[in-house]
Amino acid sequence: MNINHENDMNDNPKANGRLHQARQRIRQLRQHRRAESVxxxxxxxxxxxxxxxxxxxxxxxxxxxxxxxxxxxxxxxxxxxxxxxxxxxxxxxxxxxxxxxxxxxxxxxxxxxxxxxxxxxxxxxxxxxxxxxxxxxxxxxxxxxxxxxxxxxxxxxxxxxxxxxxxxxxxxxxxxxxxxxxxxxxxxxxxxxxxxxxxxxxxxxxxxxxxxxxxxxxxxxxxxxxxxxGSNVMRVATIITNEPTAVADRIMADLDRGVTDWSGRGMYTGAERHVLLCAVSRADTVLLKHIIHEADPQAFVIIGQAQEVFGEGFRKLREPK
Structure with missing residues (x-):
């Protein structure tokens, strides 16, 4: 079976070409990694x-x-x-x-x-x-x-x-x-x-x-x-609000930051609430509070410190050094 398979590969130029390209890519990747390592x-x-x-x-x-x-x-x-x-x-x-x-x-x-x-x-x-x-x-x-x-x-x-x-x-x-x-x-x-x-x-x-x-x-x-x-100390805001769309739209438009919407439930009242999560720079914290106050003055807001933030809009996540 193996002999027939090898014969089929030898008789198939396209398959041989793909195999050769794959091996070349592997060699190039190894050389690149060695150069990076040095x-x-x-x-x-x-x-x-x-x-x-x-x-x-x-x-x-x-x-x-x-x-x-x-x-x-x-x-x-x-x-x-x-x-x-x-x-x-x-x-x-x-x-x-x-x-x-x-x-x-x-x-x-x-x-x-x-x-x-x-x-x-x-x-x-x-x-x-x-x-x-x-x-x-x-x-x-x-x-x-x-x-x-x-x-x-x-x-x-x-x-x-x-x-x-x-x-x-x-x-x-x-x-x-x-x-x-x-x-x-x-x-x-x-x-x-x-x-x-x-x-x-x-x-x-x-x-x-x-x-x-x-x-x-x-x-x-x-x-x-x-x-x-580095100085990548950021602020992370957790916003519990009844106006999630208004708050999120203002954050995305005015601060150009992404927002994640979670579903939550108040344990005291049993009411369903929206929980928004977003990360902003320290300089944007004042504007963030102003936006939340205008969109929903009754919102419950927690702003904490994040040592590092990676991903879209922030630093690219790389292999730990």
């Missing part, structure tokens, strides 16, 4: 180097000269350095080794391990190099400014590392696990994971500097989220 890897490692260097610069300019603990194991290394004088970068890398194993187990295996080890090594080497060759770096003595700009630059740096599917090591690994496993926002996760370090910093450097360090950690966590996810 480009993505090159981009990721460029981000790792950029993020690690920026993090080292942030530590050197804003945190270390003013005894503001950056949190995590780099902050722990700062505290140990105060009493021993050992290089902060080297200490940070050594303290990271046990957490490399944890990250390998929960955050992506060997690929994650290689990228995180590289990031930690570049950070440690760059920081110790800056400390040795540029030992008198000091932009300002204002603790508030150092906490603010230290948090911003460190947050952007760590966000770049996360975009490259790596971390700088230390409690970044623990924060990433909390974010992935439990949905904890990174700004909160850093406060949880770095709380003990900040407490020890208060004992070592004084409580005023520890309080400024908390500000820096929170600002850094917010900037990590913005760098990692």
């Amino acid at each position: 480009a993505r890897i090159a981009r990721d490692y460029a981000l790792i180097i950029m993020g690690s260097l920026l993090l080292a610069l942030s530590m050197h300019l804003f945190f270390i000269p003013h005894q503001l603990v950056a949190g995590g194991l780099s902050g722990t290394a700062q505290i140990i350095n105060k009493f021993t004088g050992w290089p902060i970068g080297m200490l940070s890398f050594v303290l990271n080794i046990p957490l490399f194993i944890v990250g390998w187990r929960y955050l992506g295996g060997y690929r994650f391990l290689a990228r995180t080890v590289l990031a930690s090594f570049v950070f440690s080497a760059a920081l110790d190099g800056l400390q040795h060759f540029w030992s008198n770096a000091n932009l300002t003595d204002d603790l508030a400014l150092n906490a603010l700009y230290g948090g911003i630059t460190a947050g952007v740096a760590v966000g770049l590392l996360f975009r490259a599917r790596a971390t700088s090591g230390g409690t970044d690994i623990l924060a990433r696990i909390l974010e992935r496993r439990f949905g904890t926002p990174l700004s909160q996760a850093y406060l949880y994971t770095d709380g003990i370090v900040v407490f020890l910093a208060g004992l070592a450097f004084g409580w005023e500097r520890a309080l400024y360090a908390v500000i820096a950690l929170y600002v850094g966590g917010v900037l990590v989220e913005v760098t990692l996810n």
Whole structure:
């Protein structure tokens, strides 16, 4: 049977042509995917180097000269350095080794391990190099400014590392696990994971500097989220109304946004109600409320925050990075 089938295929030029075209498409698709993979890897490692260097610069300019603990194991290394004088970068890398194993187990295996080890090594080497060759770096003595700009630059740096599917090591690994496993926002996760370090910093450097360090950690966590996810924070409106057509028509016409209509029932009254769902930008929220008020002043409206929105009218849904 197989021999006859092969003979039929050989005697059918059209079937052979289609088979050849299909094989060509498969080869082209594989080549395209390989090219994309190489480009993505090159981009990721460029981000790792950029993020690690920026993090080292942030530590050197804003945190270390003013005894503001950056949190995590780099902050722990700062505290140990105060009493021993050992290089902060080297200490940070050594303290990271046990957490490399944890990250390998929960955050992506060997690929994650290689990228995180590289990031930690570049950070440690760059920081110790800056400390040795540029030992008198000091932009300002204002603790508030150092906490603010230290948090911003460190947050952007760590966000770049996360975009490259790596971390700088230390409690970044623990924060990433909390974010992935439990949905904890990174700004909160850093406060949880770095709380003990900040407490020890208060004992070592004084409580005023520890309080400024908390500000820096929170600002850094917010900037990590913005760098990692972009500024695509949207608003999602749930509208319970007796005038669904009027409300939906105004939203589609004035805001150019799609609307989904659900059927609902009030559990108290037992009355059938229409539930409209739509996503809008933060800037359109005021106009949305104005539209709803004009179309149905008695509507019940819930407006919440969506971290990301994908699909028609918003960003295209792509494969997670």
